[in-house]
Amino acid sequence: MDFTDRVAAIVRAEHGRVVAQLIRRLGDIDLAEDAVAEALVTALERWPADGIPPNPGAWLTTTAGNKAIDRIRREGKRDAKHAEATMLDHDEPHEETGPVTDDRLRLVFTCCHPALALENRVALTLRLLGGLTVAEIARAFLVPETTMAQRITRSKQKIKAANIPYRVPREQDLVERLGGVMTVLYLIFNEGYLASTGEGAREDLSSEAIRLTRQLSAMLTSFDLGAPELDGLLALMLLTEARRDARFTDGVLTTLDRQDRSRWDPALIDEGHQLVRRCLAVNRPGPYQIQAAINAVHTNAIDASMTDWSQIVQLYDQLLAQDPNPVVELNRAVAVAELDGPEVALRIVDRLDLVGYHPWHVTRAELLRRMDRHDQSREAYDAALALSENDAERAHLVRRRGSLPG
Amino acid sequence: MTTYLLSVIHPDGVTDEWKPAHLSPEEVEQSFADTGAFNEEIQASGHWVFAGGLEPPSNATVVDNSNGQNAVTDGPFAESKEQLGGFWVIEAADLDEALAIAARGSKACRNPVEVRPFQGVA
Numbered sequence: 420m421d422f423t424d425r426v427a428a429i430v431r432a433e434h435g436r437v438v439a440q441l442i443r444r445l446g447d448i449d450l451a452e453d454a455v456a457e458a459l460v461t462a463l464e465r466w467p468a469d470g471i472p473p474n475p476g477a478w479l480t481t482t483a484g485n486k487a488i489d490r491i492r493r494e495g496k497r498d499a500k501h502a503e504a505t506m507l508d509h510d511e512p513h514e515e516t517g518p519v520t521d522d523r524l525r526l527v528f529t530c531c532h533p534a535l536a537l538e539n540r541v542a543l544t545l546r547l548l549g550g551l552t553v554a555e556i557a558r559a560f561l562v563p564e565t566t567m568a569q570r571i572t573r574s575k576q577k578i579k580a581a582n583i584p585y586r587v588p589r590e591q592d593l594v595e596r597l598g599g600v601m602t603v604l605y606l607i608f609n610e611g612y613l614a615s616t617g618e619g620a621r622e623d624l625s626s627e628a629i630r631l632t633r634q635l636s637a638m639l640t641s642f643d644l645g646a647p648e649l650d651g652l653l654a655l656m657l658l659t660e661a662r663r664d665a666r667f668t669d670g671v672l673t674t675l676d677r678q679d680r681s682r683w684d685p686a687l688i689d690e691g692h693q694l695v696r697r698c699l700a701v702n703r704p705g706p707y708q709i710q711a712a713i714n715a716v717h718t719n720a721i722d723a724s725m726t727d728w729s730q731i732v733q734l735y736d737q738l739l740a741q742d743p744n745p746v747v748e749l750n751r752a753v754a755v756a757e758l759d760g761p762e763v764a765l766r767i768v769d770r771l772d773l774v775g776y777h778p779w780h781v782t783r784a785e786l787l788r789r790m791d792r793h794d795q796s797r798e799a800y801d802a803a804l805a806l807s808e809n810d811a812e813r814a815h816l817v818r819r820r821g822s823l824p825g
Numbered sequence: 826m827t828t829y830l831l832s833v834i835h836p837d838g839v840t841d842e843w844k845p846a847h848l849s850p851e852e853v854e855q856s857f858a859d860t861g862a863f864n865e866e867i868q869a870s871g872h873w874v875f876a877g878g879l880e881p882p883s884n885a886t887v888v889d890n891s892n893g894q895n896a897v898t899d900g901p902f903a904e905s906k907e908q909l910g911g912f913w914v915i916e917a918a919d920l921d922e923a924l925a926i927a928a929r930g931s932k933a934c935r936n937p938v939e940v941r942p943f944q945g946v947a
Contacts, residue, residue, distance in 0.1 A: 581827075581941075582942060584918075
């Protein structure tokens with residue numbers, strides 16, 4: 420890993436924690452973000468000469484804190500005394516103000532305030548906590564970058580103007596905001612599992628999402644507010660994460676059916692299956708639990724040919740009933756292809772309005788290939804390649820396209 | 826502290842007597858009593874700044890001197906089913922506190938309440 424990559428990795432790993440800590444101390448999101456950005460510039464200037472400090476996260480926090488004080492003084496937003504007072508609690512233990520003690524989890528709950536529209540909550544959390552760029556978030560949501568930039572700016576303005584507190588949620592807030600929080604955590608996980616740009620995956624985002632979900636689950640259990648959907652979400656993440664090592668071979672994406680299953684992580688699969696069984700016992704299925712169950716069926720099979728496709732189609736039917744959306748229909752069609760053949764599946768796929776979604780083109784390409792309609796399959800791979808910006812996935816698609824006969 | 830405007834909205838229109846269309850006379854009486862109690866409560870807790878119920882929109886007059894040629898017209902500016910019935914101006918520590926107060930006010934007056942921060946109060 421060269422220097423720039425190492426710095427980039429540090430920044431990705433530390434961004435959420437540093438921003439969350441500064442927001443708590445400064446009470447000002449924009450100021451915190453700007454200060455962190457300035458600290459990063461300083462790091463890029465100094466670290467090449469001085470070396471990366473032993474605790475880069477703490478270095479970034481301190482430097483960003485100093486940048487913020489400078490800025491407050493320079494802009495005369497508040498008097499210097501106020502700035503110093505704000506900074507005084509720097510090394511003191513966090514004030515105990517409620518059930519959420521982790522700064523990042525507190526930030527999630529602040530961003531997921533019900534006074535913000537759901538899509539704005541998710542976008543803001545990905546920006547502040549995940550440190551994703553506006554362009555990355557826009558891609559994850561399939562919306563133009565300008566739309567996403569407006570959403571994030573608007574949310575930050577509302578937090579400031581309406582004085583939405585950056586505070587630990589109370590018990591009733593935990594339950595009320597859980598839905599939005601879960602959406603956020605799952606999107607962070609997904610962005611880490613298959614990053615929308617660049618080199619394959621961003622493991623730091625996935626492990627952060629898993630860490631936060633585990634913490635949230637433990638917290639709710641301790642309040643006797645156990646939520647099966649949260650268990651389902653954790654199971655879904657674990658069963659997906661378990662396959663991470665088998666997903667890439669020499670920088671090329673390997674699809675589920677071709678993965679070397681001995682490289683799956685048995686401990687994560689075990690934990691995921693236990694959670695799915697616990698959900699089944701509670702019997703209050705929701706979308707995350709069903710998706711976890713689908714992944715449990717996949718990970719139960721010793722090899723791809725042993726997959727119980729009829730059970731998977733049934734689970735997708737159940738999921739569609741709860742969450743009717745074209746992406747779920749597309750995934751169901753993949754299972755239908757295994758059960759009823761590619762012709763039936765293609766008829767389903769072709770009536771879905773997902774032209775801007777590259778997995779739709781990939782699915783069409785694979786179905787057309789199996790039907791020996793090679794020219795059309797080639798066109799579909801081209802369309803998918805034009806939309807995919809992940810290098811490992813592109814390499815996979817180029818290989819698949821190249822292996823078509825004729 | 827932030828100052829908030831809590832606006833009471835009559836979403837389903839009002840009768841000619843400026844009574845909520847969805848409530849019986851007994852329910853209206855009860856809502857007045859509950860709103861009075863709510864007013865006392867927020868006065869006692871120090872959140873109260875100012876409050877008032879409004880005359881019906883038919884008693885409104887629009888003045889438009891925005892282009893320097895003053896015109897005065899009878900009636901409300903907006904011809905909509907939803908009407909502003911009254912408001913509270915309160916001070917609260919943050920939005921969560923304001924929302925909790927608005928929730929009690931909404932229950933008392935039997936109408937939705939819009940919560941909006943002031944840009945600043947002179």
